[in-house]
Structures are given as structure tokens and as C-alpha cells.
Amino acid sequence: xxxxxxxxxxxxxxxxxxxxxxxxxxxxxxxxxxxxxxxxxxxxxxxxxxxxxxxxxxxxxxxxxxxxxxxxxxxxxxxxxxxxxxxxxxxxxxxxxxxxxxxxxxxxxxxx
Numbered sequence: 792x793x794x795x796x797x798x799x800x801x802x803x804x805x806x807x808x809x810x811x812x813x814x815x816x817x818x819x820x821x822x823x824x825x826x827x828x829x830x831x832x833x834x835x836x837x838x839x840x841x842x843x844x845x846x847x848x849x850x851x852x853x854x855x856x857x858x859x860x861x862x863x864x865x866x867x868x869x870x871x872x873x874x875x876x877x878x879x880x881x882x883x884x885x886x887x888x889x890x891x892x893x894x895x896x897x898x899x900x901x902x903x
Contacts, residue, residue: 832874841879844894851889 845867852863867885871878885895 841882843887844879845882847894849886851885 848867849860849863852858852866853860856863856866858866867878867881870876871881874881883894
């Protein structure tokens with residue numbers, strides 16, 4: 792003889808469904824937050840990799856213009872804005888002009 796479901800059984804099923812929906816919503820929120828964190832991480836890694844090249848260009852400007860680091864950075868930024876070229880690309884041009892060859896690929900930023 793089959794056992795009939797009572798009101799307690801239906802309530803248990805409803806509770807299980809509600810719990811499943813809550814877990815699904817939580818996992819969706821975690822997934823969205825993780826994607827945002829990964830995007831920021833990629834941007835930061837790119838910035839760190841470009842920084843060495845920019846620092847080299849600042850050093851070249853300091854040597855040529857006999858100015859401070861802040862003044863050299865301001866010169867580099869102004870050139871970037873006036874030419875509508877990324878700061879990293881202006882820096883690469885400066886470093887290539889001094890060294891006679893294009894800068895190598897930056898080492899990737901490694902994090903644990």
C-alpha cells in the first residue's frame with residue numbers, strides 16, 4: 792500500500808526547494824563577485840608589468856632634462872595626452888630611442 796504524502800512531507804519539500812533556490816542565488820552572487828575580482832586583478836597585473844618601462848623612461852627624461860622624478864613624470868604624461876598615446880607606448884618609444892632597440896616584453900607579474 793503506497794504511503795500518502797501528508798502536510799509535513801509537502802512542507803519539507805517546500806523547505807528543500809527554498810533552500811536550493813537560496814544556495815543557487817548565493818552561488819550566482821559569488822560568481823559575479825569573483826569575475827569582478829579577476830578583472831581588477833588583470834588590470835593591476837598589467838599596470839605592474841608596464842611600470843618598469845615607465846620608470847625607465849622617467850629616468851631617461853631626468854637625465855636629459857636634469858629634473859626631478861615628479862617633473863619627468865609630468866613631462867611624460869603631458870606627451871601622452873598631447874599625442875593621445877598611452878603612457879606605456881610613449882615610454883617604450885623613449886627607451887627604444889636611447890637603447891637603439893625596442894624594449895623587450897615585460898616579465899609577467901607573478902602572484903601567489
